[in-house]
Amino acid sequence: xLSVEEALTQLLADIVPLPVEEAPLLECLDRVLARDAxxxxxxxxxxNSAMDGYAVHAADTSGATGGDPRRxxxxxxxxxxxxxxxxxxxxxxxxxxxxxxxxxGADAVIPVEQTHARExxxxxxxxxxxxxxxxxxxxxxxxxxxxxxxxxxxxPGEIGLLASIGAARVPVHxxxxxxxxxxxxxxxxxxxxxxxGQIRNSNASMLAAQVLRCGALPVELGAARDSRxxxxxxxxxxxxxxxxxxxxxxxxxxxxxxxAVLEERGGIAFWRVNMRxxxxxxxxxxxxxxxxxxxxxxxSSFVTFELFARPLxxxxxxxxxxxxxxxxxxxxxxxxxxxxxxxxxRALARWEADGWHAATTGAQESxxxxxxxxxxxxxxxxxxxxxxxxxxxxxxxxxxxxxxDT
Amino acid sequence: xLSVEEALTQLLADIVPLPVEEAPLLECLDRVLARDAxxxxxxxxxxNSAMDGYAVHAADTSGATGGDPRRxxxxxxxxxxxxxxxxxxxxxxxxxxxxxxxxxGADAVIPVEQTHARExxxxxxxxxxxxxxxxxxxxxxxxxxxxxxxxxxxxPGEIGLLASIGAARVPVHxxxxxxxxxxxxxxxxxxxxxxxGQIRNSNASMLAAQVLRCGALPVELGAARDSRxxxxxxxxxxxxxxxxxxxxxxxxxxxxxxxAVLEERGGIAFWRVNMRxxxxxxxxxxxxxxxxxxxxxxxSSFVTFELFARPLxxxxxxxxxxxxxxxxxxxxxxxxxxxxxxxxxRALARWEADGWHAATTGAQESxxxxxxxxxxxxxxxxxxxxxxxxxxxxxxxxxxxxxxDT
Numbered sequence: 001x002l003s004v005e006e007a008l009t010q011l012l013a014d015i016v017p018l019p020v021e022e023a024p025l026l027e028c029l030d031r032v033l034a035r036d037a038x039x040x041x042x043x044x045x046x047x048n049s050a051m052d053g054y055a056v057h058a059a060d061t062s063g064a065t066g067g068d069p070r071r072x073x074x075x076x077x078x079x080x081x082x083x084x085x086x087x088x089x090x091x092x093x094x095x096x097x098x099x100x101x102x103x104x105g106a107d108a109v110i111p112v113e114q115t116h117a118r119e120x121x122x123x124x125x126x127x128x129x130x131x132x133x134x135x136x137x138x139x140x141x142x143x144x145x146x147x148x149x150x151x152x153x154x155x156p157g158e159i160g161l162l163a164s165i166g167a168a169r170v171p172v173h174x175x176x177x178x179x180x181x182x183x184x185x186x187x188x189x190x191x192x193x194x195x196x197g198q199i200r201n202s203n204a205s206m207l208a209a210q211v212l213r214c215g216a217l218p219v220e221l222g223a224a225r226d227s228r229x230x231x232x233x234x235x236x237x238x239x240x241x242x243x244x245x246x247x248x249x250x251x252x253x254x255x256x257x258x259x260a261v262l263e264e265r266g267g268i269a270f271w272r273v274n275m276r277x278x279x280x281x282x283x284x285x286x287x288x289x290x291x292x293x294x295x296x297x298x299x300s301s302f303v304t305f306e307l308f309a310r311p312l313x314x315x316x317x318x319x320x321x322x323x324x325x326x327x328x329x330x331x332x333x334x335x336x337x338x339x340x341x342x343x344x345x346r347a348l349a350r351w352e353a354d355g356w357h358a359a360t361t362g363a364q365e366s367x368x369x370x371x372x373x374x375x376x377x378x379x380x381x382x383x384x385x386x387x388x389x390x391x392x393x394x395x396x397x398x399x400x401x402x403x404x405d406t
Numbered sequence: 407x408l409s410v411e412e413a414l415t416q417l418l419a420d421i422v423p424l425p426v427e428e429a430p431l432l433e434c435l436d437r438v439l440a441r442d443a444x445x446x447x448x449x450x451x452x453x454n455s456a457m458d459g460y461a462v463h464a465a466d467t468s469g470a471t472g473g474d475p476r477r478x479x480x481x482x483x484x485x486x487x488x489x490x491x492x493x494x495x496x497x498x499x500x501x502x503x504x505x506x507x508x509x510x511g512a513d514a515v516i517p518v519e520q521t522h523a524r525e526x527x528x529x530x531x532x533x534x535x536x537x538x539x540x541x542x543x544x545x546x547x548x549x550x551x552x553x554x555x556x557x558x559x560x561x562p563g564e565i566g567l568l569a570s571i572g573a574a575r576v577p578v579h580x581x582x583x584x585x586x587x588x589x590x591x592x593x594x595x596x597x598x599x600x601x602x603g604q605i606r607n608s609n610a611s612m613l614a615a616q617v618l619r620c621g622a623l624p625v626e627l628g629a630a631r632d633s634r635x636x637x638x639x640x641x642x643x644x645x646x647x648x649x650x651x652x653x654x655x656x657x658x659x660x661x662x663x664x665x666a667v668l669e670e671r672g673g674i675a676f677w678r679v680n681m682r683x684x685x686x687x688x689x690x691x692x693x694x695x696x697x698x699x700x701x702x703x704x705x706s707s708f709v710t711f712e713l714f715a716r717p718l719x720x721x722x723x724x725x726x727x728x729x730x731x732x733x734x735x736x737x738x739x740x741x742x743x744x745x746x747x748x749x750x751x752r753a754l755a756r757w758e759a760d761g762w763h764a765a766t767t768g769a770q771e772s773x774x775x776x777x778x779x780x781x782x783x784x785x786x787x788x789x790x791x792x793x794x795x796x797x798x799x800x801x802x803x804x805x806x807x808x809x810x811d812t
Contacts (some may be wrong), residue, residue: 015446015662024613025596026611026614026615026618026624029615029618029619030619040599041599041600043775044605044773045604045605046602046603050771050773072602079591079632080590080591080592080603080632081590081591081592081593081603081604081632082591082603083601083602083603084602084603085602098702099590099592099605099702100592100603101602101603115804133763135771137772139771139774140773140774140775140776147776147779152779155619155779155805155806156612156613156616156619156708157616157708157775157778157779157781158610158779159607159611159612159614159615159777160609160611160612160615160704160708160778161608161775161776161778162611162777163596163607163608163610163611164437164605164606164608164704164775165604165606166596166597166598166599166606167596168596168597184486184487184505185485185486185487185488186486186487186488186505186506190431190569190572190573190574191572191574192572193446193447193572194447194451195454195489196489196490196491196507197452197486197488197489197490197506198451198487199450199451199485199505199570200569200570200571200572201569202566202567202569202570203566203568204569205431205432205565205566206562206563206565206566206569207562208432208565209432209435209561209562209565210562212432213436213561213562215434218432224458226485226486226487232696261643296504296505298566298570301582302562302563302566306702322686327757328759351731351733353734355761365456365545367450367456367467367541367543367545367546368546369449369563369566369567369570370546370547370553370567372563372566372567373553373554373558373561373563373564373567375563399561400561
């Protein structure tokens with residue numbers, strides 16, 4: 001049986017980031033920059049004032065105090081947005097606003113709070129040094145300098161930086177399109193009332209939500225019936241996707257036709273991964289497109305998505321960091337091992353002054369969605385490691401970063 | 407001067423969650439459930455088999471072993487999706503697939519691996535107990551039971567659970583619409599090359615990205631010029647929003663007309679908050695709609711958004727947890743205090759075996775976006791607390807949950 005790590009390594013081996021597209025800046029949020037971003041101008045583009053005050057020669061303020069001010073004639077005014085090209089001569093001052101260009105010749109700004117305005121002049125109540133309250137041109141970046149490297153994840157700060165260098169459209173890896181297929185005669189659409197023996201196709205919605213959470217685009221193919229024709233038709237409908245994701249239909253039952261269809265259309269490996277929950281996971285290619293088959297039990301489907309589909313989708317999207325953070329937690333209660341298998345136990349992790357703590361969210365059978373709903377983490381009970389006692393330290397994979405209460 | 411906490415308390419005091427709308431299930435991802443969700447059927451709706459095998463009376467397996475099997479006639483077969491209403495009589499077995507309804511009268515399933523198929527019969531190679539490999543109806547939830555409470559955040563697990571109870575449309579709080587206004591004669595659109603004295607309006611894009619990250623919808627009003635008419639027109643264009651968010655224009659310069667317009671159209675308070683970065687923050691109502699005025703420096707704008715706008719938007723969206731997590735970090739290097747003010751220092755926090763560590767991201771002047779880009783956290787240097795030494799413990803507000811490398 002494969003370990004989780006071995007399965008993931010095999011899964012990711014042939015996956016390469018999707019092609020690059022130029023997308024409008026805001027649509028690039030949380031995506032991955034595909035080429036280095038270079039400043040087209042200095043940032044800031046010109047020396048500007050950090051304060052409202054007076055642009056001066058620092059030398060003209062020498063020795064100034066409240067009791068012994070220096071008086072300079074005010075020969076002009078420059079506001080933010082003005083070109084600000086009139087030079088300042090020694091012995092004069094120019095009224096200047098925050099963000100306005102520093103006049104050529106001026107080498108300091110004295111804040112308005114340290115001045116006293118007079119008719120046509122200003123009294124300076126303090127001395128300032130060369131460069132005071134001036135933001136030099138190119139202080140943040142020089143024209144031609146790389147400000148973001150390919151591979152950067154575009155968070156709000158990066159979006160702001162790209163805006164400042166005029167990147168209205170940005171080269172990013174295309175978002176993965178994920179065709180989601182459920183299989184089983186028992187499945188009816190969410191909006192339908194199930195008849196005898198039927199259940200709603202809840203996995204498709206859950207997987208679509210997990211796909212969205214990865215920044216990828218779900219394409220729901222609906223539920224195929226347990227017939228070759230139905231599965232073929234569903235796969236055909238998914239053409240153009242970057243990943244086929246199925247739930248159900250890859251176990252060992254007599255009615256599992258998916259397996260047969262997969263073997264006809266591609267090279268599919270059926271893996272037994274040494275974990276619980278999670279029965280066989282299937283991986284391969286269908287018509288050349290990666291295919292990942294998850295178990296049909298909702299909880300197994302949820303957990304195997306997190307462990308396998310999410311890193312795969314992040315790699316397709318160009319991300320370099322692929323896995324959820326795993327942190328040490330102190331257990332509130334005993335946690336069962338799964339014998340020789342690794343057990344992923346749904347849990348609620350919380351941060352306290354002395355570190356992370358975690359409690360399980362109740363019964364762990366793989367058809368129980370409610371204990372998944374309550375969870376924000378998976379406690380990892382190592383393969384062959386036996387049960388763990390209350391108070392013991394374990395590792396937990398964090399599914400959500402919890403926000404704290406105000 | 408107000409503390410950050412006092413300012414936030416005042417800001418949130420009059421904010422109530424937005425009205426409820428019924429949205430398609432997937433559009434509710436990461437939003438807040440506005441009414442309790444109740445199961446319309448048992449979950450699962452019927453007792454079903456957890457395994458491929460044979461439905462039997464447990465009593466009929468008593469004493470069975472590999473060496474001394476029990477042979478039962480196989481009187482039928484039930485697959486997932488079959489109604490499964492034919493009752494099972496004592497002394498017989500029914501072939502059953504995973505997820506198929508357990509026939510009335512059967513009280514256990516014996517997995518196929520513990521059987522040996524014969525012509526028209528099956529040999530049972532082990533004894534099973536009553537209830538074995540059966541998932542009872544209502545095991546996850548009972549019809550009429552509340553499965554999610556109002557206020558729940560709808561993550562993928564919750565989406566799956568709602569799908570299983572037929573919630574194709576879900577009552578959630580409306581997404582906040584945020585009108586984003588920048589002010590300043592110096593601002594040109596991102597796609598334009600700035601002329602002398604001009605800079606690109608990068609704050610609008612950055613704030614829009616921050617708004618999106620809160621699950622809210624940005625409406626960019628563009629940059630208003632420093633004239634009453636221009637600011638009035640921009641505010642008019644934002645009608646119908648749930649929050650006005652401005653950057654710039656609320657400081658003390660002669661050219662700050664925003665302030666005057668705000669005072670004409672609403673009750674606006676100008677606050678000095680005891681923090682750095684972050685000059686005066688303005689808060690109040692414009693034509694009855696909340697208004698939050700952030701400083702114009704990109705970094706001040708970024709940080710004050712995180713501290714003030716984000717909790718406000720989360721409250722509007724119905725969230726109950728409003729603030730970012732704050733964790734103890736060990737400092738890699740000395741961190742400057744900001745004298746009597748609280749200093750928020752851009753930093754890169756990382757998780758190590760012994761807890762969180764953090765390093766600053768370089769120069770901290772409030773016009774330097776590049777040190778924001780490198781940051782995933784803000785180290786909090788307490789007001790009046792002085793400088794902190796390398797190796798000291800400090801608190802840090804986490805802006806991003808870092809993904810780890812695989």
